Amino acid sequence: MKQRSRFSYTMKALFSRPLVVAAAIIVLLFLLAAIFAPFLSPYDPYETDITGALKGPTAAHILGTDKLGRDIATRLMYGARTSLLIGFASVMISALIGVLIGLVCGFYGGIVNEILSRVVDALMSIPNIMLAMALSMMFSSGTIVGLMIVLGLATVPTYARIMAAEVMRIRDSDFMVAEKVLGMSSARKIFSHLLPNCISPILVVLTANIGTTILCESSLNFLGLGVAAPTASWGGMVNEAYMMMMLTPAYALAPGLCIMLLVLGFNILGDGLRDAIDPRLRGTL
Amino acid sequence: MEHFWEINKLSVSYKTMDGMTKAVDQVSLYVDRGETIGIVGESGSGKSQTQLAALQLIPVPPGRIDEGEVLLSGRNLLSFSRKSREMREVRGGQIGMIFQEPMTSLNPVKTIGAQIMESITLHRGLAKEQARKEAVALLEKVGILDAESRLSDYPHQFSGGMRQRIMIAIALAGDPEMIIADEPTTALDVTTQAQILELLHQLSVEKHIALVLITHNLGIVARYASRIYVMYAGNVVETGTAEEIFHQPVHPYTKGLLKAVPRLDSEDERLTPIDGVPPSPANRQKGCQFAPRCRYATEACLDGGIPPMQEIAPGHFAACHLSSVRQTAATAEQEKQENKKPKPAPGEEAVLRAEDLCVSFAVRKGLLMRESGRLEVLRNVNFTLHKGETLGLVGESGCGKTTTAKAVLKLLNEATGKVWLGDQDLLAMPERTFKKQRRRIQMIFQDPYSSLDPRMTAGGIVGEPLFPYGLVKTRQEYDKRVDELFRLVGLEPSMRDRVAHEFSGGQRQRIGIARALATNPDILICDEPISALDVSIQAQIINLLEDLQEELGLSYLFVAHDLSVVKHISHRVAVMYLGTIVEITSSRDLYLDPLHPYTRALMQAVPIPDPSAEKQREQVILGGEVPSILRRPEGCPFSNRCSHATDLCRKEQPQPKEVKEKHFVACHLY
Numbered sequence: 001m002k003q004r005s006r007f008s009y010t011m012k013a014l015f016s017r018p019l020v021v022a023a024a025i026i027v028l029l030f031l032l033a034a035i036f037a038p039f040l041s042p043y044d045p046y047e048t049d050i051t052g053a054l055k056g057p058t059a060a061h062i063l064g065t066d067k068l069g070r071d072i073a074t075r076l077m078y079g080a081r082t083s084l085l086i087g088f089a090s091v092m093i094s095a096l097i098g099v100l101i102g103l104v105c106g107f108y109g110g111i112v113n114e115i116l117s118r119v120v121d122a123l124m125s126i127p128n129i130m131l132a133m134a135l136s137m138m139f140s141s142g143t144i145v146g147l148m149i150v151l152g153l154a155t156v157p158t159y160a161r162i163m164a165a166e167v168m169r170i171r172d173s174d175f176m177v178a179e180k181v182l183g184m185s186s187a188r189k190i191f192s193h194l195l196p197n198c199i200s201p202i203l204v205v206l207t208a209n210i211g212t213t214i215l216c217e218s219s220l221n222f223l224g225l226g227v228a229a230p231t232a233s234w235g236g237m238v239n240e241a242y243m244m245m246m247l248t249p250a251y252a253l254a255p256g257l258c259i260m261l262l263v264l265g266f267n268i269l270g271d272g273l274r275d276a277i278d279p280r281l282r283g284t285l
Numbered sequence: 286m287e288h289f290w291e292i293n294k295l296s297v298s299y300k301t302m303d304g305m306t307k308a309v310d311q312v313s314l315y316v317d318r319g320e321t322i323g324i325v326g327e328s329g330s331g332k333s334q335t336q337l338a339a340l341q342l343i344p345v346p347p348g349r350i351d352e353g354e355v356l357l358s359g360r361n362l363l364s365f366s367r368k369s370r371e372m373r374e375v376r377g378g379q380i381g382m383i384f385q386e387p388m389t390s391l392n393p394v395k396t397i398g399a400q401i402m403e404s405i406t407l408h409r410g411l412a413k414e415q416a417r418k419e420a421v422a423l424l425e426k427v428g429i430l431d432a433e434s435r436l437s438d439y440p441h442q443f444s445g446g447m448r449q450r451i452m453i454a455i456a457l458a459g460d461p462e463m464i465i466a467d468e469p470t471t472a473l474d475v476t477t478q479a480q481i482l483e484l485l486h487q488l489s490v491e492k493h494i495a496l497v498l499i500t501h502n503l504g505i506v507a508r509y510a511s512r513i514y515v516m517y518a519g520n521v522v523e524t525g526t527a528e529e530i531f532h533q534p535v536h537p538y539t540k541g542l543l544k545a546v547p548r549l550d551s552e553d554e555r556l557t558p559i560d561g562v563p564p565s566p567a568n569r570q571k572g573c574q575f576a577p578r579c580r581y582a583t584e585a586c587l588d589g590g591i592p593p594m595q596e597i598a599p600g601h602f603a604a605c606h607l608s609s610v611r612q613t614a615a616t617a618e619q620e621k622q623e624n625k626k627p628k629p630a631p632g633e634e635a636v637l638r639a640e641d642l643c644v645s646f647a648v649r650k651g652l653l654m655r656e657s658g659r660l661e662v663l664r665n666v667n668f669t670l671h672k673g674e675t676l677g678l679v680g681e682s683g684c685g686k687t688t689t690a691k692a693v694l695k696l697l698n699e700a701t702g703k704v705w706l707g708d709q710d711l712l713a714m715p716e717r718t719f720k721k722q723r724r725r726i727q728m729i730f731q732d733p734y735s736s737l738d739p740r741m742t743a744g745g746i747v748g749e750p751l752f753p754y755g756l757v758k759t760r761q762e763y764d765k766r767v768d769e770l771f772r773l774v775g776l777e778p779s780m781r782d783r784v785a786h787e788f789s790g791g792q793r794q795r796i797g798i799a800r801a802l803a804t805n806p807d808i809l810i811c812d813e814p815i816s817a818l819d820v821s822i823q824a825q826i827i828n829l830l831e832d833l834q835e836e837l838g839l840s841y842l843f844v845a846h847d848l849s850v851v852k853h854i855s856h857r858v859a860v861m862y863l864g865t866i867v868e869i870t871s872s873r874d875l876y877l878d879p880l881h882p883y884t885r886a887l888m889q890a891v892p893i894p895d896p897s898a899e900k901q902r903e904q905v906i907l908g909g910e911v912p913s914i915l916r917r918p919e920g921c922p923f924s925n926r927c928s929h930a931t932d933l934c935r936k937e938q939p940q941p942k943e944v945k946e947k948h949f950v951a952c953h954l955y
Contacts, residue, residue, distance in 0.1 A: 174736035178800065181694055182750045183723030196740040 013276035023268035030262050034084050037077035045070060045078040045232050054248055063250045067240060072251060076258055078232035083262065086148050087214040093152030095159050095206050102163020103198075106171060107190055113164065120157040128154045129216055133225055142228030147220065151213050162205055166198040200277050208270025211263040218259045234259050287359055288315035289495055290380075290463055295353030297331075297338040299566070300346055306566040308334045310519040310591070311353070316463065319493040321486070323506030323527070325542075326516035327563050327819040332499050335516075336465050340376055341367035378408040381456030385468035387448035391440040397424075397451050398436030401458050408459035423454040427484060446477035446910050453484065463495040464488075470505070474681035475846065476907045479890040482509060483906055501820055503546055504849075504892025507531060508899045512600075515539050518564050518574035520591060525601035527896040535603040537579045545824035547853035549876060549891050550898055555831070556853070558824035562789040573606060578821075581607055629835055631674030631856050635705075636840050637693065637726070637808050642666040642702040644688050662688050662914060664864045665702070667941070670808065673834065675841040677855030677872065679848055679887075681911050684861040686844045690810045693842065694728055695719060706808075724754055724804030731813035733793035737785040737800075744781030747771065747799045754804055770799040773836075775829060791822035798829065802837070811843045815850065827854055848891045852876055857947075860884045863914060863922035866941065870948035880950045882927045921953065929954055 015021055033040065049069030057064045063072040101120075105113040123131065132154040139146060170176065171194065179189050220226040221235025229236075234255040241252035297309040309331040316322050326332040337343050339355040339362065355362040357375060365371040376382070384390045392400060401420040405411055411419060417436070424432035427450040440448055449469060456464050466485060470478035486509050489496040498510055506513050506527065513530045515523045515538065523536040534540045541559040561578035570576060576586040586592075586606050594602040644663040647656045663685045670676050678686045692700040695711050703710045706726060711719055730736035737746055748767040750756070757763045768778035774795040785793060794814065801809055811830070815823040831854065833839060845851045851858055852872045859869040860881065868881040879885045886907035893899055909926040912918070918925045924934040933953050941951040 174730045174732055175738045177696065178728065178730065178736055178797075180696065181723060181726075181728045182800075182804065183720040184750070184753065188753070193738050193740075197738065 010273075010276045014272050017272060019268055020272035023265040023272070026261055026265035027269060030080050030258075030265070031084065033077045034080035037074070037081060041071065041074040041077060043071040043074040045074045046230050054244065054251070056248055057250055063254050064248055066237070066251055067244070072237075072254055075232045075237060076234070076254055079234040079237060079255060080258065080262075082144060082227060082231060082233045083214045083217060083259075086144060086151060086217045087210040087266075089148040090150075090152035090213050090217075091155070091206055091209050093149060094155040094209075095202060097152075098156045098159020099163050099195075099199075099202060101156070101160040102165075103167055103190055103194065105160065106164040106167025106198075107186070107194065109168070109171075116160070117164070120160050123157045124161070128212075129219055132216055132220060133223070136220055136225045142226070144227055144231070147217060147226055151216055151220075154216070155209060155213065158205065158209070159202060162201055163198060166201055167194055170194055170197050201274075204270055204274040204277060206270075207273055208267050211266030211270070214266070215259065215263050288356070289318045289358060290497075291315040291356040292335065292339050293354045293356070295335060295338060295355065296351040297334055297343065297348060298351055299348050301567065305349075307519055307569055308348075308566050309338060310569075312516070312519070312521050313594075314514050314521065314524070316495045316497060318462065318495055319489065320512070321489055321496040321498065321510050323510030323513045324497065324499045324516060325501065325503060325506055325513060327501055327821060329518070329563055329566060330516040331519040331566075332516045333467050336467065336497065336499065340380065340382075340465075341365075341372055342376070374408070377404055377456075377461075378459040379462050381459060381461035381464045383449070383452050383456050383464065383466040383469045385471050387445050387452055387472060390452055391448055393440055396437050396439055397443070398438075401436075401451070401455050404455050404458035420454075420458070423457055424451070426457070426488075427451070427454045428480075429454075444910050445473055446481065449473060449477075449481050450484065453481075453488070457488070457492075461494060463497065465497045465499070467499045468501070469498070471500070471502075474911060475848070475890045476681065476886060477910055478505075479892075479906050480908070483904075485509075502892070503531075503542065503820075503894035504899075507894045507896045508892045515542070518569065519566065520574055520604060521594075522575065522605070523603040524594075525598070525603075529598065529601045531894065531896050533598075533601075535597050535601070536575075536605050537581055537607075538575045539603075541578075542821060543894065545821050546894055547824075547827070547849045548893055548895070549849045549852060549888070550893055550895075556824040556827055558828060559821040560825075562791060562822065563819060573604075583607070628831070628856065629673065631840075632672035632838075634672045635669045636672050636707065637670040637842070638703075638705040639666055639668050639689070639693060640703040640705065642689065642692055642700065642704060644685070644692050644697055644700050646699055660914060661917070662864055663692065663700075664938075666861075666864075666866055668859055668866065668869060670840050670842055672807075672840055673838050674857065675834065675843050675855045677851035677858040678842060678844045678861060679846065679851045679858060680861035681846060681887075683863065683911055683914060685864040686846075686861050687812055688864075689861070690728070690812045690842060690844050694726060694810055724750065725806050726808045726810065727801035727804060727806040729794075729797055729801050729809060729811040729814045732817050733790050733797060734817075736797050737793055739785055742782050742784055743776075743788065743796050744771075746785070746796060747781075747803055749800070750804050756804065766803075770803055773802060773833070774799045775825075789822075790818050791825055794818060794826055795829065798826075798833070802833070806839070808840045808842065811841055811845075813845050814843075816845065816847065823850070830854065848887060849893075860887065863911065863917050865922060865938075865951060866949075867923065867952065868948075868950045869941070870945075874945075874948055878945075878948075880944060880948070880955060881923075881952050882929055882954070883923045886926075921951075 051069065052065055053067050053069040055061060055065045061071050066072055066075065101116060105116045132150055135150040135153060139150060176189065176193060179193060217226060218235035221233040222239045224239065226235060227233050237255040238252055245252050292312060292314050294311045294313055295309055296307065296311055298305045298307045312335050324332045338350055350363065357379065362375060398420055401423060402416040405416040405419050420436060421432045429435060429447060429450055443451065470481050473481060482505060485496060488494060498506060500506060510527055512526055513524065514521050515530065517538050523530065523534065523539045530539060531543065534543060544557040545559055547556060559578055564570065564574060572589050573586045573592050576582040579586065589606055592604045592606045594604050596602055642663055643665060645659040645661045648658040648660050649655065650657040666689055668676060678689060680686050691697050693704050700712055704712050744767050747770050748763055751763055751766055757766050767781060771778040771781065776792060776795050788796065815826050818826060834841060843851060843854055852875065855872045857870065858872045858875045859866045862883050868884045875884065879888050889905055890907065907926060920936045921934040921939050924930040931953065939951045939953045941949045942955060944950050944955045
């Protein structure tokens, strides 16, 4: 069936490029490390051992230990859990809300669209990280769930805007006119026809946004506005370590590199997906 | 003998995701100085690719010229690299090109003067002042009024026809010896098309320029070309003089093509379509490319390799394995079987009636978006559609034919007047009430690509309204009905689960028709239902619509710009011009005795695919172009282009009068 073959065509186009394959492998490795962290590491990420603190890389601790004597490699794997969980969940939250707002805006147009668009405009003029910081200080109480919601809400406008533009493009196409001629209900038009046809650009943005969100989450954690202390997070680890940069370089560099690699991975994957779905944009990578 | 331009065994292939595909396969053709030839073919036949490759204008990669030679006055152009000085001098210098889309082939950010002068200075090395003078002369030559002052205008300030004239001026700027015109009039209105073709013809005669007309329209080549090449799936299948091609065609494809096109001057007998669909370049056959669609094909055709060109008469070649004797015998047999019964007469009962239908949009200006005027798209349109009747609605772009179609479907909030569906005025009904009745009046769209949801299966599209309208109760009934609808439009029910883009254009249009029929409607509004399809497919859809009408007693409002098609399919035809119906009468009457000056001009502008018929026709070409509705003349909308216009015409809009029995004309002359 062609539905499948279109999907396989996209996949073929996506993974025909070495860079995208490399990005996918990076993301996959982090994902596996996060999921199987307890099996991969013999250490507890929260058990402190002050006597063994701030040791450089050894055979027992391949990346050394942090200031409380916890294994850095283990902390990194548990940090990946935090980052990926927050990344995925907050993107889902924002996409869900954003897509719904966009659908309504785009489909009904007129005054509803005007009002929502202006609100979105206003929100978009504030940098995401600022918005997230403000929301975080107001609502987040240092829990992972709190951070998910905060980061999710901050990127809702992006999705709403893309969705609305996409809906308006599709809304007046002939097959939607045909729906009207057939006398089909609005619900049917929106959910059976508009939504499936507008969703692919959302998937692209969504993939790339996981990376951005992880970066944002790390920044908040670095600033101390993220998850509360003992929970492992890369941003938090960089914060602890950057003052001891000269003493134990691996302590700060390892989480920094992790952030960089994972964010880069998702961004390349997003770009690749966009190029694979829309061949007109090809060559941007 | 040396020809001016000669292509010998040129082959072009493209690299795609499925491997190499052959776009042009061993094509040979020639043009002599001052000669006009026509290259006819459907989309994907390689007609444009041949010329583009000859000028090394195809993108390399993915394209590749595999073999062949291209001789210009004996010099092989393929021996030069594509970016060489020689090639650049040929392109735009010795050979000028005109493309299909006058909207996109001019640079929008440069003045037209700069664009013409650029070509002049580049190819003729004139100084700026001289180039300017030359540009003015060229613009005057191609019929642009007030050329001097228009040099500093930008492309968007010109209409489509004017832009095509500018393209011709640019093509002429390098003082070419040959012009390649690739579908030069496809994007233009019929009356403008006649002007542009006439201009090209005059120029080629006057300056002794060789003219290559690439087109899918048989009528155009019949009028102007002395020799014709018919292309199919990357091959030339037949070539000869225009008379030979139109009167003694040999190749089954040429024959089929000629029978598949409705002619303005023929009585309404049924069209004979070519079965099947043209092959895509990606799946070429082993043998004769046309064999799978050919009614005479034998095994030799399917496996015997591509048939070589055989000389039938001096200069008349065809590439077919079959002797013409065998074909003739088979044709006679075939024709006996074809039914030639006349169209059934429509009933008396009126199913749809438009009464003083007007559509006008508010023109808003200024910061507060205050209404500053109204743009009248439709002005008091009146017509009646009877049961089982086809009413054709014909006119050039901007005449309001599609607006009329949308208005009677209650798709425009701006529509005023009355549209009676049976005994109910649907414009007066709120949408909520009318929604339940929408099933009675359905629509077929122009573009078979955008009118089907790309994410749905064909079965899902066709069956969508069945449950909501309660037309079926159970899943079994639903499946049965969808299968029935598929068969009704000539599709295999087993194709139900495929998605829209797996179908060809013609098949998609069938799905669109099946969707429209799903609700058992009384009326179908067909908005240019065949204009996006290939010539050989058009006849299939026309025949399908005719059969369905007979079988289901449907009434059609058939909107199209192609007068030959409208005349063929319709019982009555309404001719529209700038938002009003200027003439409405039976289609036979319209051809034999057109009364309105615009109808006459339109009739004359439509080319007939028959060179001898073309030569006998009087050639009066209507000047000017359809003005924008914003600049509709006072009084009769046609008064500024009409040669009979009087003061009365310029002051007062004529009302429709019944001049003869059931023949209404809105013109002061009657």
